[in-house]
Amino acid sequence: MAASFSPSPHDLALFVHISPRGHTLLLLYVDDMIINGDDSEYIAFVKACLRDQFFMADLGPLRYFVGIEVSSTSDDFYISQEKYIQDLLARAALGDERTVETPMELNVNLQPTDGDHLPDPTRYRHLVGSLVYLAVTRPDISYPVYILSQFVSAPTIVHYSHLLRVLCYLRGTITRRLFFPRSSSLQLQCYSDATWASDPSDRRSLSAYCVFFGGSLIA
Incomplete structure (x- = not known):
C-alpha cells in the first residue's frame, strides 16, 4: 500500500511499518481499523493516505473495540469487558442478584452423565461461547469455561447450574481488568x-x- 505497510506472516489482519528512524507502526483491520505506534507524524500521514482512498472517520484514541474497553494514563493501559459482561448478564436473565467469591467450587469433577439433559441446549451453548470470548480479558474464568465447554453438545441441568455460578461470579467482579504498564520490560x-x-x-x-x-x- 502507499504508506509502505507489509502484511504480517502471523496474522492476515495485521500490517507492519518500520520507519527510517526505527519507529514501528501497527495497523490492525478487523471490523474497524486501528493504527498504533510511536511516530505521530507518520500516523497522520497514514490517515491522510487512507482518506484519499476511502470514506472514513477518525474516531480518535482507542476506547472501545469489538467488545473490549481500553483506558490509559501516562503510565499504563487497562483493558476490560465490563459492558460486555453487563450485556451478557442481561441476556442470561438471571433470576436473583446473588454473587459468589469463586467462579467454580473446589474439587468439582463434572461428568457427561451428571443430571438430566437440558431440553433445549441453545442458551447454554450461547452463554459458554460468550464466556470463551470474555476470557480474553478475564483469565480468572478460563478454567471453568474450559470445563463447561466440554459439554456443549449435550449439557445437563447440573452443567447449567455451574454455568450460572460463573455468571454470578462475574456480576460480583465486573470491574476487574487487565493492567499493562508502559514501562514494562x-x-x-x-x-x-x-x-x-x-x-x-x-x-x-x-x-x-x-x-x-x-x-x-x-x-
Missing part, C-alpha cells in the same frame, strides 16, 4: 502446568499455561 516469560491423566471422563491430561510480556499477561 521486553522479556517474554511462559509458565505451564499439567495434571497427568486427570480428566475423570476420558483420563486425558489437563494442562494450562500463561505467557507474560514483561509484566503484562498476553496469553
Whole structure:
C-alpha cells in the first residue's frame, strides 16, 4: 500500500511499518481499523493516505473495540469487558442478584452423565461461547469455561447450574481488568502446568499455561 505497510506472516489482519528512524507502526483491520505506534507524524500521514482512498472517520484514541474497553494514563493501559459482561448478564436473565467469591467450587469433577439433559441446549451453548470470548480479558474464568465447554453438545441441568455460578461470579467482579504498564520490560516469560491423566471422563491430561510480556499477561 502507499504508506509502505507489509502484511504480517502471523496474522492476515495485521500490517507492519518500520520507519527510517526505527519507529514501528501497527495497523490492525478487523471490523474497524486501528493504527498504533510511536511516530505521530507518520500516523497522520497514514490517515491522510487512507482518506484519499476511502470514506472514513477518525474516531480518535482507542476506547472501545469489538467488545473490549481500553483506558490509559501516562503510565499504563487497562483493558476490560465490563459492558460486555453487563450485556451478557442481561441476556442470561438471571433470576436473583446473588454473587459468589469463586467462579467454580473446589474439587468439582463434572461428568457427561451428571443430571438430566437440558431440553433445549441453545442458551447454554450461547452463554459458554460468550464466556470463551470474555476470557480474553478475564483469565480468572478460563478454567471453568474450559470445563463447561466440554459439554456443549449435550449439557445437563447440573452443567447449567455451574454455568450460572460463573455468571454470578462475574456480576460480583465486573470491574476487574487487565493492567499493562508502559514501562514494562521486553522479556517474554511462559509458565505451564499439567495434571497427568486427570480428566475423570476420558483420563486425558489437563494442562494450562500463561505467557507474560514483561509484566503484562498476553496469553
